[in-house]
Amino acid sequence: LMIIAGPKMHPLWQTPILPLLFLLSAISVGFPMVIFESMLASRSLGLKPEMHLLSRLGSMIAPLLGIYLAFKIGDMFIRETFVYLNEFNTASVMFTIEMLFGVIIPLRMFLSTKVLKSPLFLFIASCLVVFGVLLNRINNFIVAYAPPYSTESYIPSFGEISLTVGFVALLVLLYRFFVINFPVISLPGKESAPRTKYTIRGEK
Structure with a gap:
Protein backbone atom coordinates (compact mmCIF):
# COMPACT_ATOMS: atom_id res chain seq x y z
CA LEU A 1 0.00 0.00 0.00
CA MET A 2 2.80 2.42 0.88
CA ILE A 3 4.65 1.57 -2.35
CA ILE A 4 1.55 2.54 -4.34
CA ALA A 5 1.50 5.85 -2.47
CA GLY A 6 4.71 6.79 -4.29
CA PRO A 7 5.48 10.52 -4.01
CA LYS A 8 2.85 10.89 -1.30
CA MET A 9 5.39 9.39 1.11
CA HIS A 10 8.56 11.03 2.34
CA PRO A 11 11.69 9.67 0.58
CA LEU A 12 13.23 8.58 3.89
CA TRP A 13 10.66 5.79 4.07
CA GLN A 14 9.42 5.40 0.50
CA THR A 15 11.48 2.66 -1.16
CA PRO A 16 10.88 -0.26 -3.55
CA ILE A 17 12.14 -2.66 -0.87
CA LEU A 18 9.68 -1.40 1.75
CA PRO A 19 7.94 -4.82 1.99
CA LEU A 20 11.32 -6.45 2.62
CA LEU A 21 12.16 -3.90 5.30
CA PHE A 22 8.79 -4.52 6.94
CA LEU A 23 9.47 -8.26 6.90
CA LEU A 24 12.99 -7.89 8.32
CA SER A 25 11.79 -5.56 11.07
CA ALA A 26 8.98 -7.96 11.95
CA ILE A 27 11.49 -10.80 12.23
CA SER A 28 13.86 -8.64 14.27
CA VAL A 29 11.18 -7.71 16.81
CA GLY A 30 10.09 -11.31 17.37
CA PHE A 31 12.60 -12.30 20.05
CA PRO A 32 12.53 -8.88 21.80
CA MET A 33 8.76 -9.15 22.01
CA VAL A 34 9.06 -12.60 23.58
CA ILE A 35 11.53 -11.23 26.15
CA PHE A 36 9.32 -8.19 26.78
CA GLU A 37 6.22 -10.32 27.31
CA SER A 38 8.00 -12.96 29.37
CA MET A 39 9.51 -10.47 31.79
CA LEU A 40 6.27 -8.56 32.21
CA ALA A 41 4.42 -11.81 32.86
CA SER A 42 7.05 -12.94 35.36
CA ARG A 43 6.88 -9.63 37.17
CA SER A 44 3.10 -9.56 37.17
CA LEU A 45 2.74 -13.13 38.44
CA GLY A 46 5.59 -12.98 40.94
CA LEU A 47 7.79 -15.42 39.05
CA LYS A 48 11.53 -15.38 38.49
CA PRO A 49 12.60 -14.44 34.90
CA GLU A 50 13.85 -17.43 32.93
CA MET A 51 17.21 -15.83 32.20
CA HIS A 52 18.79 -19.08 31.02
CA LEU A 53 16.36 -18.96 28.08
CA LEU A 54 15.96 -15.22 27.61
CA SER A 55 19.71 -14.62 27.46
CA ARG A 56 20.01 -17.13 24.64
CA LEU A 57 17.20 -15.40 22.78
CA GLY A 58 18.89 -12.06 23.35
CA SER A 59 22.11 -13.29 21.77
CA MET A 60 20.22 -13.94 18.51
CA ILE A 61 18.77 -10.44 18.24
CA ALA A 62 21.92 -8.50 17.33
CA PRO A 63 22.50 -10.35 14.00
CA LEU A 64 18.86 -9.80 13.02
CA LEU A 65 19.05 -6.10 13.81
CA GLY A 66 22.35 -5.92 11.95
CA ILE A 67 20.80 -7.38 8.81
CA TYR A 68 17.89 -4.94 8.99
CA LEU A 69 20.25 -2.00 9.56
CA ALA A 70 22.45 -3.06 6.64
CA PHE A 71 19.50 -3.15 4.25
CA LYS A 72 18.20 0.15 5.58
CA ILE A 73 21.50 2.00 5.22
CA GLY A 74 22.31 0.32 1.91
CA ASP A 75 18.97 1.38 0.47
CA MET A 76 19.52 4.95 1.64
CA PHE A 77 22.92 5.16 -0.04
CA ILE A 78 21.68 3.60 -3.27
CA ARG A 79 18.77 6.04 -3.49
CA GLU A 80 20.81 8.87 -1.92
CA THR A 81 18.02 9.71 0.50
CA PHE A 82 20.45 10.37 3.33
CA VAL A 83 20.57 13.99 2.11
CA TYR A 84 17.13 14.51 3.65
CA LEU A 85 18.66 14.05 7.09
CA ASN A 86 20.29 17.45 6.66
CA GLU A 87 16.85 19.03 6.80
CA PHE A 88 15.65 19.84 10.29
CA ASN A 89 11.98 18.91 10.17
CA THR A 90 9.55 16.41 11.66
CA ALA A 91 10.46 13.66 9.19
CA SER A 92 14.22 13.85 9.76
CA VAL A 93 13.84 14.03 13.55
CA MET A 94 11.44 11.08 13.69
CA PHE A 95 13.64 9.04 11.36
CA THR A 96 16.69 9.74 13.51
CA ILE A 97 14.84 8.76 16.70
CA GLU A 98 13.57 5.58 15.03
CA MET A 99 17.00 4.47 13.86
CA LEU A 100 18.99 5.60 16.89
CA PHE A 101 16.76 4.37 19.70
CA GLY A 102 15.03 1.56 17.83
CA VAL A 103 17.98 -0.06 16.05
CA ILE A 104 21.47 1.27 16.75
CA ILE A 105 21.38 1.55 20.56
CA PRO A 106 19.65 -1.81 21.16
CA LEU A 107 21.97 -3.44 18.62
CA ARG A 108 24.95 -2.26 20.64
CA MET A 109 23.29 -3.38 23.87
CA PHE A 110 22.56 -6.89 22.62
CA LEU A 111 26.23 -7.28 21.69
CA SER A 112 27.14 -6.85 25.36
CA THR A 113 27.42 -9.91 27.59
CA LYS A 114 26.59 -7.73 30.58
CA VAL A 115 23.27 -6.79 29.02
CA LEU A 116 22.43 -10.39 28.16
CA LYS A 117 22.99 -11.45 31.77
CA SER A 118 21.07 -8.57 33.33
CA PRO A 119 17.26 -8.82 33.49
CA LEU A 120 16.93 -5.03 33.65
CA PHE A 121 19.22 -4.23 30.73
CA LEU A 122 17.82 -7.08 28.67
CA PHE A 123 14.32 -5.76 29.25
CA ILE A 124 15.34 -2.20 28.36
CA ALA A 125 17.03 -3.33 25.14
CA SER A 126 13.98 -5.37 24.17
CA CYS A 127 11.70 -2.41 24.90
CA LEU A 128 13.80 -0.23 22.61
CA VAL A 129 13.43 -2.68 19.72
CA VAL A 130 9.67 -2.93 20.25
CA PHE A 131 9.51 0.86 20.46
CA GLY A 132 11.56 1.18 17.27
CA VAL A 133 9.30 -1.09 15.22
CA LEU A 134 6.19 0.60 16.60
CA LEU A 135 7.63 4.00 15.74
CA ASN A 136 8.58 2.74 12.29
CA ARG A 137 4.97 1.83 11.58
CA ILE A 138 3.76 5.18 12.91
CA ASN A 139 6.32 6.99 10.78
CA ASN A 140 5.37 5.07 7.65
CA PHE A 141 1.63 5.46 7.95
CA ILE A 142 1.36 8.88 9.61
CA VAL A 143 4.57 10.95 9.54
CA ALA A 144 5.80 9.97 6.08
CA TYR A 145 2.41 10.00 4.38
CA ALA A 146 1.59 13.45 3.05
CA PRO A 147 -0.80 13.72 0.07
CA PRO A 148 0.11 16.70 -2.15
CA TYR A 149 -3.25 18.42 -1.70
CA SER A 150 -3.67 17.83 2.03
CA THR A 151 -3.98 20.96 4.15
CA GLU A 152 -2.96 19.36 7.44
CA SER A 153 -1.28 16.21 8.73
CA TYR A 154 -3.38 13.24 9.75
CA ILE A 155 -3.65 12.73 13.50
Missing part, protein backbone atom coordinates in the same frame (compact mmCIF):
# COMPACT_ATOMS: atom_id res chain seq x y z
CA PRO A 156 -5.60 9.77 14.92
CA SER A 157 -8.77 10.82 16.68
CA PHE A 158 -9.46 10.18 20.34
CA GLY A 159 -11.88 7.42 19.39
CA GLU A 160 -9.30 5.65 17.22
CA ILE A 161 -6.68 5.82 19.96
CA SER A 162 -9.18 4.64 22.57
CA LEU A 163 -10.21 1.69 20.41
CA THR A 164 -6.59 0.64 19.94
CA VAL A 165 -5.82 0.94 23.65
CA GLY A 166 -8.99 -0.99 24.43
CA PHE A 167 -8.00 -3.88 22.17
CA VAL A 168 -4.54 -4.03 23.76
CA ALA A 169 -6.08 -4.01 27.24
CA LEU A 170 -8.45 -6.80 26.23
CA LEU A 171 -5.56 -8.92 24.96
CA VAL A 172 -3.67 -8.39 28.23
CA LEU A 173 -6.78 -9.36 30.22
CA LEU A 174 -7.30 -12.52 28.17
CA TYR A 175 -3.62 -13.41 28.50
CA ARG A 176 -3.75 -13.11 32.28
CA PHE A 177 -6.93 -15.17 32.41
CA PHE A 178 -5.43 -18.06 30.47
CA VAL A 179 -2.10 -17.92 32.31
CA ILE A 180 -3.75 -17.93 35.72
CA ASN A 181 -6.32 -20.63 34.93
CA PHE A 182 -4.43 -22.92 32.54
CA PRO A 183 -0.95 -24.51 32.60
CA VAL A 184 0.68 -21.95 30.30
CA ILE A 185 3.67 -20.99 32.47
CA SER A 186 5.60 -23.60 34.41
CA LEU A 187 5.51 -23.23 38.19
CA PRO A 188 8.80 -22.54 39.98
CA GLY A 189 9.95 -24.06 43.23
CA LYS A 190 8.67 -22.45 46.39
CA GLU A 191 12.02 -20.85 47.09
CA SER A 192 12.63 -19.37 43.64
CA ALA A 193 10.13 -16.52 43.58
CA PRO A 194 8.07 -14.46 46.00
CA ARG A 195 4.33 -14.94 46.15
CA THR A 196 1.93 -12.19 45.19
CA LYS A 197 -1.79 -11.75 45.55
CA TYR A 198 -2.07 -13.19 42.02
CA THR A 199 -1.28 -16.89 42.10
CA ILE A 200 -1.42 -19.38 39.29
CA ARG A 201 -4.10 -22.00 39.72
CA GLY A 202 -2.61 -25.26 40.88
CA GLU A 203 0.11 -23.62 42.99
CA LYS A 204 0.14 -24.73 46.59
Whole structure:
Protein backbone atom coordinates (compact mmCIF):
# COMPACT_ATOMS: atom_id res chain seq x y z
CA LEU A 1 0.00 0.00 0.00
CA MET A 2 2.80 2.42 0.88
CA ILE A 3 4.65 1.57 -2.35
CA ILE A 4 1.55 2.54 -4.34
CA ALA A 5 1.50 5.85 -2.47
CA GLY A 6 4.71 6.79 -4.29
CA PRO A 7 5.48 10.52 -4.01
CA LYS A 8 2.85 10.89 -1.30
CA MET A 9 5.39 9.39 1.11
CA HIS A 10 8.56 11.03 2.34
CA PRO A 11 11.69 9.67 0.58
CA LEU A 12 13.23 8.58 3.89
CA TRP A 13 10.66 5.79 4.07
CA GLN A 14 9.42 5.40 0.50
CA THR A 15 11.48 2.66 -1.16
CA PRO A 16 10.88 -0.26 -3.55
CA ILE A 17 12.14 -2.66 -0.87
CA LEU A 18 9.68 -1.40 1.75
CA PRO A 19 7.94 -4.82 1.99
CA LEU A 20 11.32 -6.45 2.62
CA LEU A 21 12.16 -3.90 5.30
CA PHE A 22 8.79 -4.52 6.94
CA LEU A 23 9.47 -8.26 6.90
CA LEU A 24 12.99 -7.89 8.32
CA SER A 25 11.79 -5.56 11.07
CA ALA A 26 8.98 -7.96 11.95
CA ILE A 27 11.49 -10.80 12.23
CA SER A 28 13.86 -8.64 14.27
CA VAL A 29 11.18 -7.71 16.81
CA GLY A 30 10.09 -11.31 17.37
CA PHE A 31 12.60 -12.30 20.05
CA PRO A 32 12.53 -8.88 21.80
CA MET A 33 8.76 -9.15 22.01
CA VAL A 34 9.06 -12.60 23.58
CA ILE A 35 11.53 -11.23 26.15
CA PHE A 36 9.32 -8.19 26.78
CA GLU A 37 6.22 -10.32 27.31
CA SER A 38 8.00 -12.96 29.37
CA MET A 39 9.51 -10.47 31.79
CA LEU A 40 6.27 -8.56 32.21
CA ALA A 41 4.42 -11.81 32.86
CA SER A 42 7.05 -12.94 35.36
CA ARG A 43 6.88 -9.63 37.17
CA SER A 44 3.10 -9.56 37.17
CA LEU A 45 2.74 -13.13 38.44
CA GLY A 46 5.59 -12.98 40.94
CA LEU A 47 7.79 -15.42 39.05
CA LYS A 48 11.53 -15.38 38.49
CA PRO A 49 12.60 -14.44 34.90
CA GLU A 50 13.85 -17.43 32.93
CA MET A 51 17.21 -15.83 32.20
CA HIS A 52 18.79 -19.08 31.02
CA LEU A 53 16.36 -18.96 28.08
CA LEU A 54 15.96 -15.22 27.61
CA SER A 55 19.71 -14.62 27.46
CA ARG A 56 20.01 -17.13 24.64
CA LEU A 57 17.20 -15.40 22.78
CA GLY A 58 18.89 -12.06 23.35
CA SER A 59 22.11 -13.29 21.77
CA MET A 60 20.22 -13.94 18.51
CA ILE A 61 18.77 -10.44 18.24
CA ALA A 62 21.92 -8.50 17.33
CA PRO A 63 22.50 -10.35 14.00
CA LEU A 64 18.86 -9.80 13.02
CA LEU A 65 19.05 -6.10 13.81
CA GLY A 66 22.35 -5.92 11.95
CA ILE A 67 20.80 -7.38 8.81
CA TYR A 68 17.89 -4.94 8.99
CA LEU A 69 20.25 -2.00 9.56
CA ALA A 70 22.45 -3.06 6.64
CA PHE A 71 19.50 -3.15 4.25
CA LYS A 72 18.20 0.15 5.58
CA ILE A 73 21.50 2.00 5.22
CA GLY A 74 22.31 0.32 1.91
CA ASP A 75 18.97 1.38 0.47
CA MET A 76 19.52 4.95 1.64
CA PHE A 77 22.92 5.16 -0.04
CA ILE A 78 21.68 3.60 -3.27
CA ARG A 79 18.77 6.04 -3.49
CA GLU A 80 20.81 8.87 -1.92
CA THR A 81 18.02 9.71 0.50
CA PHE A 82 20.45 10.37 3.33
CA VAL A 83 20.57 13.99 2.11
CA TYR A 84 17.13 14.51 3.65
CA LEU A 85 18.66 14.05 7.09
CA ASN A 86 20.29 17.45 6.66
CA GLU A 87 16.85 19.03 6.80
CA PHE A 88 15.65 19.84 10.29
CA ASN A 89 11.98 18.91 10.17
CA THR A 90 9.55 16.41 11.66
CA ALA A 91 10.46 13.66 9.19
CA SER A 92 14.22 13.85 9.76
CA VAL A 93 13.84 14.03 13.55
CA MET A 94 11.44 11.08 13.69
CA PHE A 95 13.64 9.04 11.36
CA THR A 96 16.69 9.74 13.51
CA ILE A 97 14.84 8.76 16.70
CA GLU A 98 13.57 5.58 15.03
CA MET A 99 17.00 4.47 13.86
CA LEU A 100 18.99 5.60 16.89
CA PHE A 101 16.76 4.37 19.70
CA GLY A 102 15.03 1.56 17.83
CA VAL A 103 17.98 -0.06 16.05
CA ILE A 104 21.47 1.27 16.75
CA ILE A 105 21.38 1.55 20.56
CA PRO A 106 19.65 -1.81 21.16
CA LEU A 107 21.97 -3.44 18.62
CA ARG A 108 24.95 -2.26 20.64
CA MET A 109 23.29 -3.38 23.87
CA PHE A 110 22.56 -6.89 22.62
CA LEU A 111 26.23 -7.28 21.69
CA SER A 112 27.14 -6.85 25.36
CA THR A 113 27.42 -9.91 27.59
CA LYS A 114 26.59 -7.73 30.58
CA VAL A 115 23.27 -6.79 29.02
CA LEU A 116 22.43 -10.39 28.16
CA LYS A 117 22.99 -11.45 31.77
CA SER A 118 21.07 -8.57 33.33
CA PRO A 119 17.26 -8.82 33.49
CA LEU A 120 16.93 -5.03 33.65
CA PHE A 121 19.22 -4.23 30.73
CA LEU A 122 17.82 -7.08 28.67
CA PHE A 123 14.32 -5.76 29.25
CA ILE A 124 15.34 -2.20 28.36
CA ALA A 125 17.03 -3.33 25.14
CA SER A 126 13.98 -5.37 24.17
CA CYS A 127 11.70 -2.41 24.90
CA LEU A 128 13.80 -0.23 22.61
CA VAL A 129 13.43 -2.68 19.72
CA VAL A 130 9.67 -2.93 20.25
CA PHE A 131 9.51 0.86 20.46
CA GLY A 132 11.56 1.18 17.27
CA VAL A 133 9.30 -1.09 15.22
CA LEU A 134 6.19 0.60 16.60
CA LEU A 135 7.63 4.00 15.74
CA ASN A 136 8.58 2.74 12.29
CA ARG A 137 4.97 1.83 11.58
CA ILE A 138 3.76 5.18 12.91
CA ASN A 139 6.32 6.99 10.78
CA ASN A 140 5.37 5.07 7.65
CA PHE A 141 1.63 5.46 7.95
CA ILE A 142 1.36 8.88 9.61
CA VAL A 143 4.57 10.95 9.54
CA ALA A 144 5.80 9.97 6.08
CA TYR A 145 2.41 10.00 4.38
CA ALA A 146 1.59 13.45 3.05
CA PRO A 147 -0.80 13.72 0.07
CA PRO A 148 0.11 16.70 -2.15
CA TYR A 149 -3.25 18.42 -1.70
CA SER A 150 -3.67 17.83 2.03
CA THR A 151 -3.98 20.96 4.15
CA GLU A 152 -2.96 19.36 7.44
CA SER A 153 -1.28 16.21 8.73
CA TYR A 154 -3.38 13.24 9.75
CA ILE A 155 -3.65 12.73 13.50
CA PRO A 156 -5.60 9.77 14.92
CA SER A 157 -8.77 10.82 16.68
CA PHE A 158 -9.46 10.18 20.34
CA GLY A 159 -11.88 7.42 19.39
CA GLU A 160 -9.30 5.65 17.22
CA ILE A 161 -6.68 5.82 19.96
CA SER A 162 -9.18 4.64 22.57
CA LEU A 163 -10.21 1.69 20.41
CA THR A 164 -6.59 0.64 19.94
CA VAL A 165 -5.82 0.94 23.65
CA GLY A 166 -8.99 -0.99 24.43
CA PHE A 167 -8.00 -3.88 22.17
CA VAL A 168 -4.54 -4.03 23.76
CA ALA A 169 -6.08 -4.01 27.24
CA LEU A 170 -8.45 -6.80 26.23
CA LEU A 171 -5.56 -8.92 24.96
CA VAL A 172 -3.67 -8.39 28.23
CA LEU A 173 -6.78 -9.36 30.22
CA LEU A 174 -7.30 -12.52 28.17
CA TYR A 175 -3.62 -13.41 28.50
CA ARG A 176 -3.75 -13.11 32.28
CA PHE A 177 -6.93 -15.17 32.41
CA PHE A 178 -5.43 -18.06 30.47
CA VAL A 179 -2.10 -17.92 32.31
CA ILE A 180 -3.75 -17.93 35.72
CA ASN A 181 -6.32 -20.63 34.93
CA PHE A 182 -4.43 -22.92 32.54
CA PRO A 183 -0.95 -24.51 32.60
CA VAL A 184 0.68 -21.95 30.30
CA ILE A 185 3.67 -20.99 32.47
CA SER A 186 5.60 -23.60 34.41
CA LEU A 187 5.51 -23.23 38.19
CA PRO A 188 8.80 -22.54 39.98
CA GLY A 189 9.95 -24.06 43.23
CA LYS A 190 8.67 -22.45 46.39
CA GLU A 191 12.02 -20.85 47.09
CA SER A 192 12.63 -19.37 43.64
CA ALA A 193 10.13 -16.52 43.58
CA PRO A 194 8.07 -14.46 46.00
CA ARG A 195 4.33 -14.94 46.15
CA THR A 196 1.93 -12.19 45.19
CA LYS A 197 -1.79 -11.75 45.55
CA TYR A 198 -2.07 -13.19 42.02
CA THR A 199 -1.28 -16.89 42.10
CA ILE A 200 -1.42 -19.38 39.29
CA ARG A 201 -4.10 -22.00 39.72
CA GLY A 202 -2.61 -25.26 40.88
CA GLU A 203 0.11 -23.62 42.99
CA LYS A 204 0.14 -24.73 46.59
